[in-house]
Amino acid sequence: MVDAMWGNGAGWFTRLLSGGKTEVIEIHNTRNPIFPEMKRPEPIPPNINVGLKATVDNKADVLLITDGDADRVGIGDENGVFVNQLQVFGLLAYYMLEVRKERGAIVKTLSTTSMLEKLGKLYDVPVYETGVGFKYVAPKMLETDALIGGEESGGYAFRGNVPERDGILGGLYFLDFMVRLNKKPSELLKILFDKVGSHYYDRIDSSFSGDRASREKAIMDAKPATIGGLKVTGLNSTDGFKFNLEDGGWLLIRFSGTEPIIRVYTETTHKDKVQAILQDGLKIAGL
Template sequence: MSEIKFGTDGWRGLLARDFTFANVEKAVNAILAHVHYKGMGNKGIVIGYDTRFLGDQFALLATELANKWGMDVYLTDKPTPTPVIAYGVKVKQAAGALMFTASHNPPEYNGIKFIPHYAGPATMEITKDIENHLNNPKEYVSDKKGETSTYNPWKDYKEHLNSILDLSKLKGLKVVVDPMYGAGSDYLPELLEEAGCHVVAINIHKDPYFGGNLPEPNLEHLGDLVEMVKEENAQLGLALDGDADRFGIVDHEGSYYVPNQLIPLMFQYLAKENTTEKRVIRTVATTHLIDKMADEMGFEVTETPVGFKYVGEAMEQGGVLIGGEESGGASIHGHIPEKDGLLVDCLVALMVVSSGPLKEQWEKLLAKYGNFVSKRLDLRVPEDKKAEILNNLKENTPTEVAGLKVVEVNRKDGTKMLLEDKSSWVLFRPSGTEPLLRVYIESDTQETFDKIAAWAKDYLAS
């Protein structure tokens, strides 16, 4: 039987090989043991699923197991976005939620996330406790069986979103929506239509194969959205990943905007609206344009390791206007500490209504703060060489990169080298699942970026 391991965002596995009913039962029992032995079993638990194969059946199995542990269950009645399920935890003041999803992974995968009582990603401490119960399973059947009720947090979530964003301002905006056949298919179009938008929705029928594509909202997979925005002369294209916790944005010309562009733009917009929260959170791999803006606007920047669970933890400490990561996750003040594609799509729509096309907003931002070129390279290296390369980077960190002196080394997550021009940096991190090294590079010119990229490739080849 394959190993069950909870990673940065739960456990995912290949259906029928890894993600089987037997393995799901083991994983769910470990989560329920964590809840029970932390004394929270009497608070009940929310259970949801997305559009992947057998999601509803895995949710029913989890419900039966939770009832045996004596826990009441709030079971969603249809595929539901992860951030909506997370908000349901807050509404019900539950012990947490079990969400069956493999997010943006290929269709042959499914997975399970545990969302604790604070409605954000599980911390490392919680994950370790769950794995401890997984490795030391305990038989437990409560004297009193828990009860199950049908619950979809959507209505509560919508009311909350309307309380933190004035969606009435969106009236008349023409948008194309692409939920990528995922859990947001019924939700995002409804949210925008109720706000008065003219919505053209594509890829919204239930399809566990995700149209033969990856439900990952980046340029490579958003060709349908790009074409439809142009065809419909829409003002904006809005996408979601498989469980709707990540966002994808296309402007009125069909140009795709990466998170490293959108997070600074959202930061700028929110800073005009809110003068009380004075912190911004970004991961070690996210653009330093945020730092430059924060310095000018009087904000404090908190840098975290990669993974939204670290961003969420930092947001829990309070005083945070926005937290984001370059892989497409963000949340804002007043919301749950969980990444939320629905929230971001609505926020970007408001930005366009308020401040004009994204292209104009981005050009103005660069005119003010200078040019930024950011990108992640996925460079293939043999699995047995990954640790050796990373250890060598740690023990013999280069003092110069592409002719620029290394002035600071950051080991918060991998090895990050900040360079003497004060605009350029390069970060090496391993992929946890593939024979790849992730190399994140940022500079203020394409020429310098290209030199650093060439240096990184040569370094790994040497």
Template sequence: MDAISFGTDGWRATLDTFTAPRVRMVGQAVARHLTEEDLDGPVGVCYDARESSRGFAEEIARVLCVNGFDVVMPERDRPTPLLSWNIVDRDLAGGLMITASHNPPEYNGVKFIPSDGAPALPEITEAIEANLAEPDPLPEAEWGAVREVDFVSGHAEHALELVGADPDLSVAYDAIHGSGRGVTDALLERTGAEVERLRCEEDPTFGGGSPEPTRENLAELIERVTDGDAELGVANDGDADRIAVVTPERGLLNANLLYAVLYDYLLERDSGPAVRTVSTTFLVDRIAEAHGQEAIEVPVGFKWVADAMVAADALIGGEESGGFSMRGHVPEKDGVLTALLAAAAHDAESLDDRVDRLLSEHGEIHQSRVSVDCPDEEKVHTLDALAEAIPDSVAGEPVEDVNTADGFKLLLESGAWLLVRPSGTEPKLRVYAEAESEGRVEALLDSGRELVREAR
């Protein structure tokens, strides 16, 4: 049991730790939690493209069944957001997703999604952790059954209706061999877009790397857009809940700028606040203010974005790591839906032109981040030490305020900021900075590294 811990987005570990007996314990814990909450409807079980994922999904489905729950599963690996959508659309009691997202093939993971389709909040994951136990079958006559169902069609119809646009584009799509293959590309194609597919073949090793849509991992996609015929490039991570977008002039578009252009596009058709994490750009705030709207800041983790989106009836919610959702959809990040939304925004006004216009209207803005190694057992000590030594100035600029919603965010006189927070998935501290120039960002990041070094 001690090896099982639900962090920022479920429990994730290497396969020497993420084992069938422990997965069965998670299944039993979820069954007990649902029973305690008087939820007796079917449960969705979905899985990503890793070699081990289908087997783990079947293990968890069996445990749910012997606890009296019927289970619905897709016929093959499918994206996490499709599970979230089907939980709501099919009125399921909840769902379990077997995925390690962007991690390499030697990892796997599991996360529980409640009946509202949103990421589970801490009170739910803590209740599940408290219920971890060996499977405890009911009498066989009370067992549930497993049924395979279509996880794709309903989500696709909803996405097309919600976005309400038919972008006439040539799009290059890179699945990185993940679960977006045959889903995101097919959705774009249904709008009439001409889609060129990259790494859309099944490969549980992800080509020998990680299904992470970083600049280094998307070299071919970037070339197809910047030097080829594609007008737009789209990539998903391994379970397709996040997105990366490539434009002809900028190559890989910074996810902060992607958030800005998506919000700007949606504001042309509707109104409402935006929810962003503490690590996401203030450019969103400037756009919101210009339209008489509010930007709501929450800690890192899409569960907090989702919670605030529902409370505020937000038009959009997102984070700097490329996870977005919008009003009218389930409150969970969805890289499939966002691909369609990005294509629609680009068709209305090229994303490069839109970024240029927004920066001209609201001011130049740059952001970057670095990671500093820090064992999990040292994170609390380091952050406590940092709390006792908040500087009066950073990189020669006075600190005006300190935001402690998630780590320490030092707000500077010019509107720039520096953030130090613990990673929820790795033994690292994250250091983020935003300022008016790339040089200023680098200076702030250097100061952030030094602050962490001194605190340790």
């Protein structure tokens, strides 16, 4: 199942995979700048809920979602459950390292998964963390001849291709991953979690008013000992405020560069602490 989100991804998977045993069913595969049935063409819920339901209704093995310009890819599993962007990044890195047996650096923004550091240690490859955005990821990929690079938005780049996000190639690699291991997405995620442990992610975007600089100072001065009941082990203020936590997880508070919005993100190994971490993050941000 393919959800092209009324954008440039329409037709590509059908064209590339036709002529064999693979059946491709596309939805939202014509150009429509109004983007019906979704808030915006971003490959995350609730924009993809129609596609997730269609996956179950058609008994499809996987849902591939491309955003409006097809530089990002999202994944839904065979049960109509969204596989979040951090999980997909971990899965694609694992596929490159374990299945394809390739080696090379991993480049990640600070807003994406800590599973990559764990994979880096397991496979003895360096992992480089950058600011948010491919304007930071791409140069680091070129500098290090990186195997894969990516960010929290669902954009991934691969060695041998241009150092820029490519949703079509990312989707094709994911399909190859499924075929090589003869596994469906939920089974692949279990394999990854068996390797690096379960990781849970969520994000809240909140509007704010007033002076940004005073809020940034208040966040820097907060110095919380714990967040969500987990001990804070460090603070990275390279691009926003990333509080590292004792379980290897993190809380990131970051201001949008284009609108008065504060984004609060977390990834943790404790499923039951996700919302508590986010609520503490909102308090630290003065929201």
